[in-house]
Amino acid sequence: QLEDAKPLFSIIRQFHEQEKLVAAICAGPYALAKAGLFKEISYTATIDYQKFDCFPVENFVYEEVMQHSNIITAQGHAFVPFGIAIASYFGVADEHNTDFYCGKGNVVMEKLLRENV
Numbered sequence: 001q002l003e004d005a006k007p008l009f010s011i012i013r014q015f016h017e018q019e020k021l022v023a024a025i026c027a028g029p030y031a032l033a034k035a036g037l038f039k040e041i042s043y044t045a046t047i048d049y050q051k052f053d054c055f056p057v058e059n060f061v062y063e064e065v066m067q068h069s070n071i072i073t074a075q076g077h078a079f080v081p082f083g084i085a086i087a088s089y090f091g092v093a094d095e096h097n098t099d100f101y102c103g104k105g106n107v108v109m110e111k112l113l114r115e116n117v
Contacts, residue, residue, distance in 0.1 A: 009035040019070050021089055026076030030054070041068040046076035 012035035015022050024032050029045035032038065033054040042059050044066045049055035064078035065085045072089065074082035080101050087093035096108075 005031070005034075012037065016070065021070050021072070021086070023072040023074075023082070023086055025074040025079060025082050029073045032071065032073065037071055041071065042066050043068075043071070043073045044075055045073060 008031060012022055012032060016035070016037055022032060022037065024030075024045075027045065027047040029038075029043055030047055030052065032043070033045075033049075033052065033056075036054075037043075038054075038056050038059050040059075042061045043055075044061055044063050045055075049060050050057055063075075065072065065074045065081045067073075067085055067089075070089075072082070072085050074085070084093055084098055084101060087097070
């Protein structure tokens with residue numbers, strides 16, 4: 001029962017306090033909310049946050065991805081932007097892979113096709 005996972009919530013708080021990345025997508029932000037991470041920051045989730053008293057309703061925003069320092073949350077359908085946000089956090093996202101994974105085309109293949117026409 002995730003509701004009773006106190007050791008998990010403690011680890012999440014420790015990671016946040018140690019400024020390690022804490023990220024959750026879809027209903028996963030529930031664990032971050034139970035850990036108390038959303039008290040003063042905006043977050044997003046794909047869950048009926050109003051049914052759970054751990055979610056500060058006033059801090060919910062309907063965005064694909066929300067980031068506040070080392071906390072990243074995302075809507076369930078936003079798995080690509082979520083992955084890009086994590087890659088960007090670690091400094092490994094660049095324009096090419098961001099465009100490619102956002103569906104803007106594979107610039108390497110498009111260049112090859114133009115050169116071979």
